[in-house]
Amino acid sequence: MSNKSEEWIVQWSLPAALCDVYSVCGPFGVCKTGFDEKCYCLPGFRPVSLRSWDLGAWNQGCVRKTDISCVDSNKHNDQQEKHAFLKIANIKVPGNPMQLNVQSEEECRSICLNNCICTAYAHQHECIVWNSELRDLKQLSDGNVDAIDIYVRLAASDLQVQYNEHKTHHMRLIAVLGSTFVALCVFGAIIWTFRKRNATQKAFSNDDSLILYSYSFLQHCTKNFSDKLGQGSFGSVYKGSLPNSKMIAVKKLQGMRQGEKQFQTEVRALGRIHHTNLVCLKGFCLRGAERLLVYEFMVNGSLDCHLFNNVKVLDWYTRFQVILGIAKGLHYLHEECHECIIHCDIKPENVLFDADFSPKVADFGLAKLMDRNFSRALTTMRGTIGYLAPEWIAGLPITSKADVYSYGMMLFEIISGKRNTELMESKTIKYFPVWAAVRISNGDISEVFDHRMHDTNVQELERACKVACWCIQDNEAHRPTMQQIVHTLQGTRDVGLPPIPAFLQNLVEEYDPASYS
Helix, strand or coil: CCCCCCCCCCCCCCCCCHHHCCCCCCCCEEEECCCCCEEEECCCEEECCHHHHHCCCCCCCEEECCCCCCCCCCCHHHHHHHEEEEEEEEEECCCCCEEECCCCHHHHHHHHHCCCCCCEEEECCCEEEECCCCCCEEECCCCCCCCEEEEEEEEHHHHHHHHHHHHHHHHHHHHHHHHHHHHHHHHHHHHHHHHHHHHHHHHCCCCCCCEECCHHHHHHHCCCCCCEEEEECCEEEEEEECCCCCEEEEEEECCHHHHHHHHHHHHHHHCCCCCCCECCEEEEEEECCEEEEEEECCCCCEHHHHHCCCCCCCCHHHHHHHHHHHHHHHHHHHHHCCCEEECCCCCHHHEEECCCCCEEECCCCCCEEECCCCCCECCCCCCCCCCCCHHHHCCCCECCHHHHHHHHHHHHHHHHCCCCCCECCCCCCCEHHHHHHHHHHCCCCCCCCCCCCCCCCHHHHHHHHHHHHHHCCCCHHHCCCHHHHHHHHCCCCCCCCCCCCHHHHHHHHHCCHHHCC
């Protein structure tokens, strides 16, 4: 909300494109794509409810201004007098046409004209006709490869009205353009100056809302994107500094389709949530096809960089704070947000450290947002091999327990300091999580933890080992919730020894862990 005008200012809304909503304009309504998205009725049609239409509720659609009735096929000439076709250019058509093997456009028109239920036709290398209400029409820009011209059936009287209205409108437009050109240029210059100054003010705002940064501003902050922190499948991350000396990390997404999907997911997931164990999204940038996300800078990097090296070994205190902190962050996502947010890619690479080594879950580009009225979500398999729950690999709908499984697999790595894919010396068990689960199930944790650590808290270590094994159970119903995990780690909830997951045992027999990463 603006403090000066006391009015709400829209910075981000979903869905990103109004016209992406199926049949948002109802039957015979057209959704205008582009900057000024809105619905309008096809020429010769009017809104079913003018009051609803004025309020922006367009889903009831439109009806003909003049009703056209079917006539006997013997009265062909009379039908030609009463009915006509109006050309509508640059339209993306609905996906329910009937395709006919007809060569000429005139024959295609004749077929539609003589079929009393035919509402429109198009000739695109072949004859396409529609015998029902036209829904999900989109007005596209000139030159769009998805656009075609369609011919909509109207009463002949309405077609003449449309021609007269178009001619009158054209004459008025020429008269108005000449007198307003200079005024528009002056007004445009004023608006450009105001928007540039307002964008600069937004970049330094301290409220809790997301900031809309300009591309040139981020380009300056990152020294033309010269200091790359890392690169992933969706783009690169660059280090930057704001004018107030605060450090930022700028994720520059690549690939129009995947980049846009990840951009919308991360903004929607992180835009309204705040938790000490979740990375903070500060703002974003939109410029043409460019999509950038701006985060607080995590000075101590990611968990994997500290966990799997011999330079400086993480002590048990820090590891347990990571284990507990990530559990609290996931509990917040699963239970306390407006929507249940399933992260879908929990692994050491997506856990970052701030200056105090406080852990924060990052990278929500693959997250799944699920309405709390639904218990499961059907989504394509994504994430990282080695952390995926068995039900997801089997193509079944998932719940937040998919994150619990990934969390459990990551616990083995935090506890041991080993990658789950490392080969074991055992002749019978090569896959580390299975080897560790066997030891834990037998009550022997002495060989499981990272012996590079000089001191451990035995009670905390035992609780973490049990949690790890319960998290990776085959049946998701046997896995604990993240809230139960937090209570167990804090020592307020007791759990028994877990069984060894059969899924992992079967996986070991069929799969060589040295072949994947």
